[in-house]
Amino acid sequence: MKAFSYGRARSLADAAATANKPGFKIIAGGTNLLDLMKLQVETPSALVDINRLPLDKIEETSEGGLRIGALVRNSDLAADPRVRQHYGVLSRALLAGASAQLRNKATTAGNLLQRTRCYYFYDITKPCNKRVPGSGCSALAGFNRIHAILGGSEACIATHPSDMAVAMRALDAKVETTDHEGRTRAIPIADFQRLPGRTPEVESALASGEIVTAVTLPPPPPGVQVYRKVRDRASYAFALVSVAAIVDSVRGRIRSARLAFGGVAPKPWRIAAAEQRLTNEAVGARSFDAAADAALEGARGAGANDFKIPLTRRTLHAVLGEITRI
Numbered sequence: 001m002k003a004f005s006y007g008r009a010r011s012l013a014d015a016a017a018t019a020n021k022p023g024f025k026i027i028a029g030g031t032n033l034l035d036l037m038k039l040q041v042e043t044p045s046a047l048v049d050i051n052r053l054p055l056d057k058i059e060e061t062s063e064g065g066l067r068i069g070a071l072v073r074n075s076d077l078a079a080d081p082r083v084r085q086h087y088g089v090l091s092r093a094l095l096a097g098a099s100a101q102l103r104n105k106a107t108t109a110g111n112l113l114q115r116t117r118c119y120y121f122y123d124i125t126k127p128c129n130k131r132v133p134g135s136g137c138s139a140l141a142g143f144n145r146i147h148a149i150l151g152g153s154e155a156c157i158a159t160h161p162s163d164m165a166v167a168m169r170a171l172d173a174k175v176e177t178t179d180h181e182g183r184t185r186a187i188p189i190a191d192f193q194r195l196p197g198r199t200p201e202v203e204s205a206l207a208s209g210e211i212v213t214a215v216t217l218p219p220p221p222p223g224v225q226v227y228r229k230v231r232d233r234a235s236y237a238f239a240l241v242s243v244a245a246i247v248d249s250v251r252g253r254i255r256s257a258r259l260a261f262g263g264v265a266p267k268p269w270r271i272a273a274a275e276q277r278l279t280n281e282a283v284g285a286r287s288f289d290a291a292a293d294a295a296l297e298g299a300r301g302a303g304a305n306d307f308k309i310p311l312t313r314r315t316l317h318a319v320l321g322e323i324t325r326i
């Protein structure tokens, strides 16, 4: 690990001003950043610890939703009675991630901003456009079992590893931020993570010195909520494919549907056309297939990850079957 200095932010303004300096980096739970520093994938000259800032509350909003502070730990969020009762898809997605110890440290903002698990990104002896722009992508012609089938580019086919973000995408969350000049924004989660295009090193909509302060959830949508994660082990493994689904159906007819997919793209993947193929349709293989066709339009494997295309289809079928039987 390279030497670095460490300081605790005294206020949000202090954190944002310090994080705006070149080489400075925010640390929250540290469960991703410290691993990356040990491998010298990330080499900040200074860490700004925000753990003592008052960003650890879950509050009800006047609109009937929830405002989740950036420092709320994944375990606390999953266990919150309001989340369990009204946002079950989020609670389940969180509990499907990592391990209990990691979830006790991992924060809401850190989870959204965690970096890809692409093997070559973690190996500093290998070319990787995300780590060293312009160096090439080792995964394209390498081992790419965990990589993207949707939304990738010639520069990068890494996936975003968060489970929580997939549920938040289905829930239409907004990410609240503040910057070093005190300006605030609310970024729809659909725009928060970026597709790689030619600049895979730019992963989120955050500007330099911009800090996530909270994530807001609108009032819960109608319907049954399910999160299903398919992985190599039953626990402590990242998603190969995951589906967050919220479906409102009555007497065999679907009134509304929201579908977000994880493990398949550089950001949580949500396609309006897939949801439209279910809306006002009868429950059954025909509508489920039509939704899968729309969700997978343009899907392309890179070899070892080809299996994700049929796996996504089967997982969606299984989830829709489960939801519409409830």
Ligand SMILES: Cc1cc2nc3c(=O)[nH]c(=O)nc-3n(C[C@H](O)[C@H](O)[C@H](O)COP(=O)(O)OP(=O)(O)OC[C@H]3O[C@@H](n4cnc5c(N)ncnc54)[C@H](O)[C@@H]3O)c2cc1C
Binding pocket: 025, 026, 027, 028, 029, 030, 031, 032, 033, 034, 035, 050, 070, 096, 097, 098, 099, 102, 105, 106, 107, 108, 109, 110, 111, 112, 113, 114, 161, 162, 163, 164, 210, 211, 212, 213, 236, 237, 238, 239
């Ligand atoms: C072995 C292992 C297994 C895992 N399995 C899963 C899994 O199955 N599913 C899953 O979803 N995740 C999994 N994770 C990832 C884990 O969820 C993340 O490491 C964690 O959520 C990151 O949160 P953190 O608070 O520790 O972030 P940190 O490591 O502290 O920070 C991560 C990044 O976010 C930035 N950051 C943090 N807070 C802010 C803020 N408020 N504003 C701006 N920038 C900020 C940091 O600068 C850093 O770049 C796993 C991790 C490990 C180590």
Ligand code: SF4
Binding pocket: 116, 118, 119, 120, 121, 127, 128, 129, 130, 131, 136, 137, 138, 139, 140, 155, 156, 157, 158, 200
């Ligand atoms: S897929 Fe992306 S992260 Fe992985 S080696 Fe290629 S450029 Fe790097």
